[in-house]
Structures are given as C-alpha cells and as structure tokens.
Amino acid sequence: PEESLSLFELALEELGLIENARIRLVNLPKSQEIKVRNIRSKHLNEIVVIEGIIRQASDVRPQVVNAKFECPSCGTVISVLQIEKKFREPTRCSCGRRGGFRLLSKEMVDTQRLVIEESPESLSGGEQPKRIDTFVKEDLVEPKMEEKTTPGARVKIIGVLKEVPVPLASGGLSTRFALAIEVNNIIPLEETFEELDINEEDENQILELAQDPRIFEKLARSITPSVWGYEEIKKSLV
Ligand SMILES: [Zn+2]
Numbered sequence: 001p002e003e004s005l006s007l008f009e010l011a012l013e014e015l016g017l018i019e020n021a022r023i024r025l026v027n028l029p030k031s032q033e034i035k036v037r038n039i040r041s042k043h044l045n046e047i048v049v050i051e052g053i054i055r056q057a058s059d060v061r062p063q064v065v066n067a068k069f070e071c072p073s074c075g076t077v078i079s080v081l082q083i084e085k086k087f088r089e090p091t092r093c094s095c096g097r098r099g100g101f102r103l104l105s106k107e108m109v110d111t112q113r114l115v116i117e118e119s120p121e122s123l124s125g126g127e128q129p130k131r132i133d134t135f136v137k138e139d140l141v142e143p144k145m146e147e148k149t150t151p152g153a154r155v156k157i158i159g160v161l162k163e164v165p166v167p168l169a170s171g172g173l174s175t176r177f178a179l180a181i182e183v184n185n186i187i188p189l190e191e192t193f194e195e196l197d198i199n200e201e202d203e204n205q206i207l208e209l210a211q212d213p214r215i216f217e218k219l220a221r222s223i224t225p226s227v228w229g230y231e232e233i234k235k236s237l238v
Contacts, residue, residue: 024185056115062108069101111137133180148188159183
C-alpha cells in the first residue's frame with residue numbers, strides 16, 4: 001500500500017498539480033478497522049485503522065528522511081533514503097569506492113511520536129487497555145494539527161503497521177520486534193471549542209438561557225443527570 005501511495009504522490013507532482021503532494025486517506029472500509037489488542041505480525045506493512053485516546057505526545061522533532069553524499073574519488077552524488085532508525089551511508093559507489101563518502105545535505109521533516117490507548121468503551125469486562133506507538137510527520141504535526149492531537153484527545157488513526165527493532169542493552173539488535181504505526185492520517189473525533197459550529201438558532205437559545213435566573217442550577221443539574229445528589233460538586237464544576 002505504501003508504494004502505491006508514493007506512486008500516486010509522485011504522479012500528482014509530475015503532473016504539476018500539487019507540489020509536495022501528500023495523500024491522506026480518509027474513508028476506509030470498516031474491515032480495515034482493528035482493535036489495538038488484535039494487531040498481530042500478519043498485519044505488518046498493511047494499512048490499519050485504529051481508534052483510541054492519545055496518552056503521550058512527544059515534542060515535534062526533525063528527522064532525516066533523505067541524505068546526499070559525494071564520492072571523493074569520482075564526484076558522483078549518491079542519495080540514500082533514510083527509512084530506518086540508524087543513519088545509513090552509501091555502501092559503495094559505481095566507481096568501486098567503498099566508504100568514506102562526504103555528506104553533502106540532509107532532507108529533514110518534522111516528526112512526532114504519539115502513544116494511542118484503546119478507549120475505555122471499547123473494552124469488555126476486566127480487559128486492560130492496550131497501547132501502541134504511532135509516528136506522525138510533516139503536515140500532520142503542524143501547529144494547527146498538533147492542537148488537536150494533545151494527550152486525552154480521541155482520534156482515529158490510519159497508517160501502515162511497521163516493525164521496529166528493539167535495541168539491546170549490549171548495543172546489538174534483539175530478534176524481538178516492537179510494532180508501531182506509521183501514520184498516514186489522523187482524524188480527530190471530537191470538535192474543539194473553537195470549532196463548535198454555532199448557528200443563529202443556537203445563538204438565540206444561548207442568549208435566552210443567559211437571561212434565565214436559574215441558569216446556574218440548570219447547568220449544574222445537566223451534568224451527569226443520571227447521578228443523583230452531589231449538587232455542590234456539580235455546581236462547582238459549572
Ligand atoms: Zn565514486
């Protein structure tokens with residue numbers, strides 16, 4: 001799926017339609033939706049859709065995605081895509097040289113790590129919520145978007161499941177892998193206050209309520225109406 005997405009993006013760019021095109025998937029069939037607890041290695045490199053609550057959000061930091069090197073022997077410029085965690089250098093040049101290449105430039109993008117936890121209502125009985133790491137980049141970490149992806153926010157995440165090698169204390173790599181989602185799109189599932197759509201009718205109703213001398217009690221009572229009593233606590237929440 002990743003390759004087809006990249007091909008689409010390249011095609012859009014070549015057609016001159018959009019510069020730096022990024023395809024963000026929106027509506028995917030329900031069959032792609034999966035609970036975090038049910039994610040297995042058979043889903044690796046497939047598109048998965050999960051829903052949950054953001055529990056941790058790292059700072060947005062730059063990451064190298066592409067690096068250009070120059071061969072000191074013949075001057076050839078070699079591009080190396082940086083897809084793994086470890087910074088990769090060219091292994092050899094077409095002239096036969098191995099190693100000792102000069103780093104010319106690095107292409108950086110902003111990235112962020114979000115930890116997603118299953119939402120409580122998706123659990124049954126005594127199940128503990130499961131978590132998964134997700135990696136977000138480029139336009140999805142722009143300040144406008146970052147406001148909606150703070151801890152506590154409920155989101156739908158569309159992305160590709162990846163394996164991440166677990167580094168051992170000795171410095172080597174373990175044969176065990178952790179799973180993480182490389183995010184294609186984040187869809188916030190709740191509107192922020194600023195975005196709440198208030199039409200004229202709502203506005204009139206709000207203004208009318210504002211005139212109500214008993215508005216304070218009414219608002220207090222509207223909080224968890226199924227729970228009786230606790231009037232003082234409810235009032236303090238208003
Ligand atoms: Zn060379």
